[in-house]
Amino acid sequence: MPSLPKSLQTAMADTVEQVEAAIDVLLPRTDLAEAKLYDAMRYGCLGGGKRLRPFLVMESARMFGVNPACALRTAAAVEFIHCYSLIHDDLPAMDNADLRRGRRTVHLEFDEATAILAGDGLLTAAFEILSDPETHEDPSVRCKLVAALARAAGPRGMVGGQMLDLIAETTTFDIGAITRLQRMKTGDMIAFSATAGAILGRASPAHLHSLQAYAHDLGLAFQIADDLLDVEGTEEETGKPVQRDEQAGKATFVSILGVERARxxxxxxxxxxSRHLEIFGDRADMLKEVARFVVERRT
Incomplete structure (x- = not known):
């Protein structure tokens, strides 16, 4: 993995620490009969990871002077959605994976039924967090957050993209179809993360549009880098099985473009x-660093 600029490295590490602490509070242990469910939800959320999406939330919020406590709750909600998707993606009916972030997947650590419920729990808890007045005092802002996250995570976004990913196992996709698949499956959640701070900060339409354009290109760059890692990376680096797309016969950016063109x-x-962020001046320097990081990472 390339060495991160110290400022970005420090900022991302700080976000990891803050988000993990927030998740620990928002998802406490319990001695109730359903404790196993909470244990599985915590296992799926507190098992490491770059916390890239929460970092985008926190950075975009910082640009608009948002209360850090409000931004952190939103960041945790985003991570709940992301972790729910990973738990469900790893299930035998989907990718049937046995490793995630260097650890046994949730359905292997617990059981398949508990993993399904843990994902369901994280999904619904995310919206409970966003709808709480502690996230923002203005109910219209909370409604915008809920609506935007539902759009990004639902059938027109991440879930629809996952359906296309399953279809891609038996259907040959061209570059346009793959781009749409990845925009929905990965890009829409990245886009929400990058614009959540603007929603919290009641940003102008021009500022919101610039962040949306940034996130659109960032999401595609992220996925191409992911495809490259699946071909060139190792299980030790990525913390999950590699070369699964090739084994499943799926077309990817790399299989169509080749390694060098994809890179x-x-x-x-x-x-x-990065160019989409010029409107923000040096306030967006950290987000520009993120754009460079996502294409150079080895995890």
Whole structure:
């Protein structure tokens, strides 16, 4: 993995620490009969990870002077959604994975039924957090957050993208179809994360549009880098099985473009993403660093 600029490295590490602490509070242990469910939810959320999506929430919120406590609750809600998706993706009916973030997947550590319920619990808890007045005093802002996250995570976003991913196992997709699949499956949640701070901060339409354009290119760059890691990375680096797309016969950016063209395209998208942030001046320097990081990472 490339060495991160110290400022970005420190900022991302701080976000990991803050988000983990917030999750620990928002998802406490219990001695109730359903304790196993909470244990599985905590296992799925507190098992490491880059916390990239929460970092995007926190950074975009910082740009608009949002109360850090409100931003952190939103960041935790985003991570709940992301972790729920990973738990369900790993299930035998989906990817049937046995490793996630270097640990046994939730359905292996607990059982399949508990893993399904843990994902369901995280999904619904995310919206409970966003709808709480502690997240923002303005109910219209909370409604916008809930609506935007539901759109990004639902059938027109992440869930729909996962359906397309399953279809791709038996259907040949061209580059346009793959781009749409990845925009829905991965890009829409990244886009929500990058714009959540603007929603919390009641940003202008122009500022919101710039962040949306940034996130669109960032999401595609991220996925191309993920496809490259699946081909070139190791299980030790990624913390999950590799070369699964090739084994499943799925078309990817790499299988269509080739390794070098895919790497070049990821770099171009990262540069383009950064250009969308010029309107913010040096306030967006950290987000520009993120764009470079996502295409150079090894995890």
């Amino acid at each position: 070049d395209q990821a770099g171009r998208l990262a540069e383009q993403a």
